[in-house]
Amino acid sequence: MLTCEEASLLLSEKMDVSLSPIKRLLLQTHLLMCRKCTAVKEQMLALRKIFLGLDDASANEEIKLPDESRERIKQTLREQ
Template identity: 50%
Template sequence: MLTCKDATRLMSEAQDRPLSVGEKLQLEVHLAMCRGCSNFREQMNFLRLACRRFMQRRNGDDDGSSPS
């Protein structure tokens, strides 16, 4: 069984590489049962989104509507 601590590591790595089928399966089973970790995943996705938006704002502050 995956612990929450290990799940956070996998969720971080999922931002950097495709997880293996086994890893994905373990993670999904864990997330289905764990509210804290599914919130953690949402938060990781939020960070990625915020970083992208941050760069868009830097890049074209006069035209925030068009991501390049």
């Protein structure tokens, strides 16, 4: 029987690698009985979806190289 901590670790692991049949069975059994870990699973999947979209340039237009940084870089290039 898994603890919630062990189940959370397996939930995360399952997002990256294929779990062994025994780990899958243990996790599924735990999730059937545990609302908390079912919520954790939903949150982890939601976060993953959010962050996969974060690198999209259109979602980050507010982040710009400051003008002074740009000038520093160009000055350093001139000194090379």
